[in-house]
Amino acid sequence: VQPPEKPLQAEEWNKLRxxxxxxxxxxxxxxxxxxxCNSPIDVAKSLLTHLAKRNGDIAxxxxxxxxxxxxxxxxxxxxxxxxxxxxxxxxVLESGAYNLLIKGLSSSDQWRMALxxxxxxxxxxxxxxxxxxxxxxxxxxxxxxxxxxxLYHEMLAKDVVPTLDVLQSLFDFSRGMKGAELQKExxxxxxxxxxxxxxxxxxxxxxIKLWFESIPGGNWRGHLxxxxxxxxxxxxxxxxxxxxxTEEEYSNLSERIIRDVIHGTDTFRKTSPQEFEAFxxxxxxxxxxxxxxxxxxxSHIKPRKMQCENLFDAVNCLAKENARLLVLGRKHMLTNSxxxxxxxxxxxxxxxxFFFAENISEDDAFLLYATLRSGKHCxxxxxxxxxxxxxxxxxxxxxxxxxxxxRGHQIAFYPxxxxxxxxxxxxxRYDCVVQTTGDTxxxxxxxVFEEKYSYQVPxxxxxxxxx
Amino acid sequence: MQSANMLLRxxxxxxxxxxxxxxxxxxxxxxLSRALSLSLCLKQDKSCEPSEKLDLDAWKKVxxxxxxxxxxxxxxxxxxxxxLAAARETLEMWRLAGRLVPENITEEQLKTFMECPSKSxxxxxxxxxxxxxxxxxxxxxxxxxxRERRLEAQDQASKTDETKKNSFICLWSSTMDKAYxxxxxxxxxxxxxxxxxxxYEKDMSVREVTNTVRQLVLSESCNRRSVDPFHIHFCNFKDxxxxxxxxxxxxxxxxxxxxxxxxDQCYTEIFPKEKLIYLTADSPKVMKTFDHDKIYIVGxxxxxxxxxxxxxxxxxxxxxxxxALPLEKYLLWSTGAKNLTLDQMMHILxxxxxxxxxxxALEFVPKRKYCGFVxxxxxxxxxxxxxxxTLKLGKRREEVxxxxxxxxxxx
Numbered sequence: 105v106q107p108p109e110k111p112l113q114a115e116e117w118n119k120l121r122x123x124x125x126x127x128x129x130x131x132x133x134x135x136x137x138x139x140x141c142n143s144p145i146d147v148a149k150s151l152l153t154h155l156a157k158r159n160g161d162i163a164x165x166x167x168x169x170x171x172x173x174x175x176x177x178x179x180x181x182x183x184x185x186x187x188x189x190x191x192x193x194x195x196v197l198e199s200g201a202y203n204l205l206i207k208g209l210s211s212s213d214q215w216r217m218a219l220x221x222x223x224x225x226x227x228x229x230x231x232x233x234x235x236x237x238x239x240x241x242x243x244x245x246x247x248x249x250x251x252x253x254x255l256y257h258e259m260l261a262k263d264v265v266p267t268l269d270v271l272q273s274l275f276d277f278s279r280g281m282k283g284a285e286l287q288k289e290x291x292x293x294x295x296x297x298x299x300x301x302x303x304x305x306x307x308x309x310x311x312i313k314l315w316f317e318s319i320p321g322g323n324w325r326g327h328l329x330x331x332x333x334x335x336x337x338x339x340x341x342x343x344x345x346x347x348x349x350t351e352e353e354y355s356n357l358s359e360r361i362i363r364d365v366i367h368g369t370d371t372f373r374k375t376s377p378q379e380f381e382a383f384x385x386x387x388x389x390x391x392x393x394x395x396x397x398x399x400x401x402x403s404h405i406k407p408r409k410m411q412c413e414n415l416f417d418a419v420n421c422l423a424k425e426n427a428r429l430l431v432l433g434r435k436h437m438l439t440n441s442x443x444x445x446x447x448x449x450x451x452x453x454x455x456x457x458f459f460f461a462e463n464i465s466e467d468d469a470f471l472l473y474a475t476l477r478s479g480k481h482c483x484x485x486x487x488x489x490x491x492x493x494x495x496x497x498x499x500x501x502x503x504x505x506x507x508x509x510x511r512g513h514q515i516a517f518y519p520x521x522x523x524x525x526x527x528x529x530x531x532x533r534y535d536c537v538v539q540t541t542g543d544t545x546x547x548x549x550x551x552v553f554e555e556k557y558s559y560q561v562p563x564x565x566x567x568x569x570x571x
Numbered sequence: 572m573q574s575a576n577m578l579l580r581x582x583x584x585x586x587x588x589x590x591x592x593x594x595x596x597x598x599x600x601x602x603l604s605r606a607l608s609l610s611l612c613l614k615q616d617k618s619c620e621p622s623e624k625l626d627l628d629a630w631k632k633v634x635x636x637x638x639x640x641x642x643x644x645x646x647x648x649x650x651x652x653x654x655l656a657a658a659r660e661t662l663e664m665w666r667l668a669g670r671l672v673p674e675n676i677t678e679e680q681l682k683t684f685m686e687c688p689s690k691s692x693x694x695x696x697x698x699x700x701x702x703x704x705x706x707x708x709x710x711x712x713x714x715x716x717x718r719e720r721r722l723e724a725q726d727q728a729s730k731t732d733e734t735k736k737n738s739f740i741c742l743w744s745s746t747m748d749k750a751y752x753x754x755x756x757x758x759x760x761x762x763x764x765x766x767x768x769x770x771y772e773k774d775m776s777v778r779e780v781t782n783t784v785r786q787l788v789l790s791e792s793c794n795r796r797s798v799d800p801f802h803i804h805f806c807n808f809k810d811x812x813x814x815x816x817x818x819x820x821x822x823x824x825x826x827x828x829x830x831x832x833x834x835d836q837c838y839t840e841i842f843p844k845e846k847l848i849y850l851t852a853d854s855p856k857v858m859k860t861f862d863h864d865k866i867y868i869v870g871x872x873x874x875x876x877x878x879x880x881x882x883x884x885x886x887x888x889x890x891x892x893x894x895a896l897p898l899e900k901y902l903l904w905s906t907g908a909k910n911l912t913l914d915q916m917m918h919i920l921x922x923x924x925x926x927x928x929x930x931x932a933l934e935f936v937p938k939r940k941y942c943g944f945v946x947x948x949x950x951x952x953x954x955x956x957x958x959x960x961t962l963k964l965g966k967r968r969e970e971v972x973x974x975x976x977x978x979x980x981x982x
Contacts, residue, residue: 111627132669146627149627149628149630150627152630153626153627153628153629153630155630156629156630156633156634157629157630157633160633161633161634162630162634163667164664164667164668165667165668165669168668185628185631188635189631189634189635192634192635193634194664194667195660196657196660196661196664197664198661198664198665198667198668200668201668228657228661229661229690230690369774369881370881370884370885370888371884372880372883372884372885372887372888373879373880373881373883373884374880376887376888463855464855464883464887
């Protein structure tokens with residue numbers, strides 16, 4: 105339905121309503137289309153007046169729709185009136201109305217009322233992230249940074265994840281402000297990005313840069329740069345952190361991989377206890393390896409080639425410099441078939457250690473175990489992103505550890521070039537997270553709205569140093 | 572006094588107009604409406620001008636008019652609502668806001684609702700209750716309509732008042748029941764065993780267990796009605812488990828009279844191991860023919876969040892042979908998981924047992940999950956499937972176009 109352009113009389117509304125196919129939903133549909141067309145508020149008012157006179161009451165959902173229209177157009181006094189009406193008519197309001205009220209009021213000069221509303225919501229439920237977002241933005245817009253950070257911490261304490269928008273606005277509105285306390289809070293946000301492995305986008309990065317450069321007497325300078333493969337920053341020659349885990353983190357991760365990924369709810373789901381034990385003794389007797397290869401995954405790199413040929417190429421390519429290789433496969437690779445020639449398999453087994461799992465077992469879990477057991481220097485080769493294994497880990501902290509370890513230890517294939525040889529992308533030498541040394545900050549960022557998969561890391565960096 | 576007040580309030584809510592008339596709202600409302608109708612009569616051709624005559628904020632007055640009464644009343648009410656009452660209140664507001672929320676909710680359901688760990692879990696649970704309520708209401712409506720129709724028909728019949736003569740006494744359902752039970756009893760002595768493994772309770776949520784039991788009830792009934800029923804075994808069945816309680820809820824007193832074997836023993840203790848075959852979609856082996864000497868095991872499990880390898884793990888642990896239905900071989904699979912419901916499995920197994928015809932048996936796989944039977948060469952079917960998909964999804968349209976141009980060059 106097309107909403108009318110001018111306020112209508114009761115008769116006219118009645119006529120429209122009768123012409124509508126399902127009259128009982130008329131008001132709802134009409135208000136929806138008013139919101140869509142951003143109709144003048146007087147039109148909506150005339151509809152409400154008509155309703156009030158006919159029924160003596162206006163349904164809650166119609167009021168909420170009207171409220172949405174008011175919020176959309178920033179009609180503050182009207183929002184307040186609707187709030188009064190609602191408060192008088194209903195004992196409690198639900199979250200949808202509160203969201204709208206907070207959003208509408210926080211962008212006006214009555215933003216403090218939005219805060220009281222937020223407190224009201226807190227009494228019954230956890231406010232949504234948009235509620236916090238509007239309040240934090242309102243507070244920081246009015247230079248009440250302390251209040252904004254209080255709300256931000258409250259949000260984190262309730263496990264509500266802040267949007268990048270909120271974080272960015274905190275940087276934007278603190279620009280040029282003095283105060284050690286404030287600085288500490290903003291550094292805290294950067295550390296939050298680090299801990300959760302979040303990468304800011306380009307505009308957010310710019311806000312961070314501008315804030316750093318605006319700190320009075322801070323003498324910070326920011327540069328955009330690309331980090332060399334060696335992990336050195338070309339601007340300040342600083343060597344970035346490597347992705348090695350600490351001893352404690354390392355042993356923690358190994359333990360959790362064995363417990364959650366390999367055993368899970370039932371060891372039989374991925375392997376069997378006998379097989380896992382056999383594998384363990386196999387690995388312990390031959391430790392340590394330098395590279396662990398997922399044989400079946402590698403054998404599918406070039407679909408035109410025979411599978412064992414692919415694997416043979418890869419093993420030859422990686423076997424340089426006396427590296428100790430372990431290839432994981434399944435038993436079916438040993439039966440002489442069109443894809444797996446016995447002679448080639450024989451030859452490979454002279455160059456690398458092989459472990460063949462049962463055909464219905466999962467070899468990925470073995471890959472992780474063997475690599476972790478071999479120590480920090482050991483890398484692994486697979487095209488698999490290991491997302492399903494990461495998902496088996498139950499808490500986000502361990503998942504972050506896993507991602508960090510994976511970034512530093514996974515060797516991936518080069519996107520297939522026409523040449524015959526197989527190319528490998530070495531694992532990252534440095535860790536791709538927000539990092540600091542006190543007088544420098546290095547912040548990876550992604551281009552605005554660039555699609556980024558969870559396994560990709562940005563290549564662009566912001567280098568900030570204090571002169 | 573209190574109750575009188577409440578009553579008044581109810582009246583006010585439903586219709587303010589009479590109330591307003593009593594309280595001197597007259598001068599606000601009534602003359603206005605008269606003016607409106609007048610003005611309409613006068614300016615029928617000069618459409619839409621009189622906006623200045625409309626009091627746009629009149630609705631606020633109406634909405635606030637009943638308030639004073641209420642404010643004084645809320646003071647006398649207890650300030651602190653219990654958490655249950657508060658939850659009920661929010662639910663009511665959600666319902667008013669047009670969310671999918673049931674109209675009536677029991678204390679127990681409300682508690683389950685409050686125990687939901689997240690907002691989305693709460694939403695999901697409410698939607699489930701809402702739909703359940705809707706189905707129930709619809710069923711009831713249909714039943715009432717049916718009853719009315721029947722009564723009418725009876726009225727008409729009594730008017731004509733002629734007794735029909737028939738050589739059989741009409742006792743269809745109970746005689747049929749007897750015949751079925753006779754067959755089921757025979758199957759308990761001579762029939763081929765079919766095992767349902769009831770050891771998955773800890774892998775399922777409460778709702779999944781309920782669904783499992785519902786599916787088992789359906790399976791049992793279609794088994795009973797078949798020409799040559801299986802001898803059904805519920806193995807690893809623990810007394811007073813969730814399964815048990817759900818069965819009692821479903822069957823009531825009939826639970827004790829079912830012609831099946833229920834035991835807490837494992838199938839490996841009852842049958843020789845080499846005769847057992849565990850049916851699971853994850854099995855690497857594909858079933859070729861139905862073997863009348865084997866004992867098939869079906870896991871009584873509904874896994875909505877598809878848990879791969881749970882039943883395969885169980886078979887592996889016990890060292891049993893496994894098999895999967897040859898779905899890929901006979902059907903051109905389209906969407907959906909390859910795990911079937913228990914009653915579908917039952918239908919398929921019964922048909923296989925009676926006819927050994929895979930095509931007939933796999934008719935019971937839901938139609939939405941496959942595109943057709945593989946009787947033409949698979950490649951041809953794949954082509955049409957690709958075509959269907961491109962037409963449906965618009966995916967790889969150019970690619971198909973090229974292919975087409977290559978195959979049928981213009982002359």
